Amino acid sequence: MTSPLPDYPVLPGIQSPTAVTVVDHRHIHRGFMDFSVMRLRHERFAGGMTPEIERDICHRGVAVAIILYDPAADLLVMIEQFRIGAYAAGVNPWLLEFVAGMVKPGEDPAAVATRETQEEAGCTPRAVRLIHSMLPSPGGSTEVVHLYAGLVDSTGLGGIHGLAEEVEDIRVHLVPADTAIAMLDANQVASGFTLLGLAWFARHRDRLRAEAGDGHDGPGDAALP
Structure with a gap:
């Protein structure tokens, strides 16, 4: 295996x-x-x-998720969508999450993270790098999630996104970093990979901002921790 x-x-x-x-x-x-x-x-x-x-x-296969951060605006680009597992568990099924998607056999997970960002958030990340790989539920599921981080320019982002053929209905939110971290600390984040991503982001936010410079294309963009 x-x-x-x-x-x-x-x-x-x-x-x-x-x-x-x-x-x-x-x-x-x-x-x-x-x-x-x-x-x-x-x-x-x-x-x-x-x-x-x-x-x-x-x-379950292999999935990716990506933390999308605009260091110049100190904003996280996050999405809201309906999740059937949450609904079946009796939890509010419209969850605030990071962009995510499934990896098909033969695909490069980092490329999938970029493609999902384009489809679900309407932007293209840069300085994309892997920060964690995990088993969300190893007691009974084979799913592996690769969690990435990437930098974006959040100017003009928002609205409703998703692929019609997949019946996706995805709303983009620009979330201040302090707000997202406060929600993490207040137990207001239900999605597991988003919870992990926010915990990582809270520890590395200052380093991301310092290494990204002004948050737009420049020499610091390739230097995520």
């Missing part, structure tokens, strides 16, 4: 178990997301193997 994530140890100098024996693996649904059931045994910390266990798996 090939992973799109680096194979880091749990902690430096710590050796984890490695053995997994798959007894049976069958797909039970194929659609926008695929679902399967796996029966397996895995190595225990104290040695030996577990009894046979059965686990359901949601095959």
Whole structure:
């Protein structure tokens, strides 16, 4: 099984178990997301193997999200859209998020982040770089999210965006950086990848502004931390 994530140890100098024996693996649904059931045994910390266990798996694929920051205006470009998972969980389904999208096999995730920014926010990011790769729900989903950061000029941005063929209805918001960080601290951000992105942004905002210079095209634009 090939992973799109680096194979880091749990902690430096710590050796984890490695053995997994798959007894049976069958797909039970194929659609926008695929679902399967796996029966397996895995190595225990104290040695030996577990009894046979059965686990359901949601095959979600690879996604990207991107923090869009205008350092000159000190604004984040964020989007609002309906999310079915939030609705099914009984949460307000119109969420404030960073631009995001799915990566098809063979696509470059950074290029997808740029394309999704153009489609969902009406602008093109520069100085795009990877800041985190994560498993949002490793207890039952294979989804990997690559989180990027990029600089934008927010002048004139706003309005409704999205692809008609995908029935996207996306509203762009220009959010002051202080407002976004305050929402993070007040537990007002429900989207997981947006929560992580804001936490990273709060730590690196000053460095972004310093290295971007005036926030428009210039020598500092390629130097995100």
